[in-house]
Amino acid sequence: QWDPNNVSGRHTAVHLFEWKWPDIAAECERFLGPYGFGAVQISPASEHRVAWGRPWWERYQPVSYQLQTRSGNEAEFRDMVKRCNNAGVRTYVDAVINHMAAGSGSGTAGSSYNGEDFPGIYSAHDFNDGNCNSGSGNIENYQDVSQVRNCKLVGLPDLNLGSEYVRGKIAGYMNKLIDAGVAGFRVDACKHMWPGDLDAIFGRLHDLPTSDFAANTRPFIVQEVIDVGGGEPITSGQYQHLGRVTEFKYSKFIGEVFRKWNNQKLSYFSNWGEGWGMLPSGSSLVFVDNHDNQRGHGAGGASIITFRDAKLYKMANALMLAHPYGYPRLMSSFYFDSHATDQGPPNSNGNTNGVTINNDGTCGGGWMCEHRWRQIKNMAQFRNVCHGQSLQNWWSNGNNQIAFSRGNKGFIVINNDDWNMNEWLQTGMPAGSYCDVISGEKHGSHCSGTTITVGGDGRAHFHISNHADDGVIAIHQDSKL
């Protein structure tokens, strides 16, 4: 359940946050498949609350396990999964199983609910009220492990995952998705669930269907555990035996270093990965930002680099995709005003808008499509070409200029100093001319961007102005002329 279940040769996931199912299906066929992406993480697929103002987080308040949401209906969901699989792109569903919607009303499929009454699904005895020791019934103290698991997260009715009935409903929902062809799950709010209960539920999940996967393939699991080392008793390491875990320290550290907080330097990344106290690489899901921490109040706070800091964002994502540590997930956002952190996706009176693709391949209509930025898209291919190659030829100027190769398959150079970089470096690559995949790409026999010439001794000259658009140069075996 640590294996992403990707089609071979594909090693990066993309979170198409709040996209509608038909748009995701189209993106798999026109972009994610052709450009070698491995998987798409989609927004929660179960019926959810329709909250006032339609905030993005209404999707994280389930009303039922029907596949009818603001992203589309069950037919569109099944069509998306099939078309993405056919394009070589796996689907991970964001599973919200810790809690249900707050308040009362009806959900996106018209199901009514009131308090802890979800007709036909759950009623009061399926929730944890009796197991919560806080005065208010809500989580009041994150130092109290049982409160964090058994009390309400921001007032959301907390399901009792110790109940066989509840486990059956959740496993039934997840198995329906597995049987439809999804490759795994991003499990929301795992900090708020007992690992033993998660283990019991994951154990009830079917193998993936042999129509699209090898026999005996287990669903891929990414557990969301927000842990930036702040001293909470619940830590990400307590979940790693069940599957991969989101490594929020990755976003925090990479943001602090690229922003040079506390005088931290890129040269400190010589032991990036477990050396920085992060999870074992094979248990780690890494990202520069995600839907929660890009809104500032999430884990890592103000250090997080987002689409708003375009140059730093391209540099940080290039590093993530070039470095062997962890399984990377790219964030693909919609625009929101930095103070309006509740704002939902681009919509027409509540109905999410489609994604418009401009002639130059960028997106319009408020969709940021960071995964389509040339520098990021091309580094996903870099990662594919270099898969399995160890980090070698590390170099730094002791400050914010670094470089390293992945075996003899790829080489990256980054300049985050406030002055020019001019260096002859050992690339470890075969002699020849290579197209820099950051400033452009290889088109037949010429480079649309910079060309780098590697000599017979493996050395090449690199010049990166501190005023350059991207601050990065990257070459690899498939960008060789």
Ligand SMILES: O=C(NCCCOc1c(-c2ccc(O)c(O)c2)oc2cc(O)cc(O)c2c1=O)[C@@H]1CCCN1C(=O)/C=C/c1ccc(O)c(O)c1
């Ligand atoms: O101010 C808010 N929430 C309180 C601070 C964030 O706390 C939340 C955390 C949270 C935050 C930090 C932690 O260390 C932690 O263990 C949990 O996880 C959630 C998970 C959900 O499925 C649904 C939620 O409403 C939340 C949530 O409110 C606003 C208004 C309600 C939703 N919301 C939000 O800000 C919604 C945030 C949200 C939603 C979905 C997520 O997957 C997520 O990570 C955060």
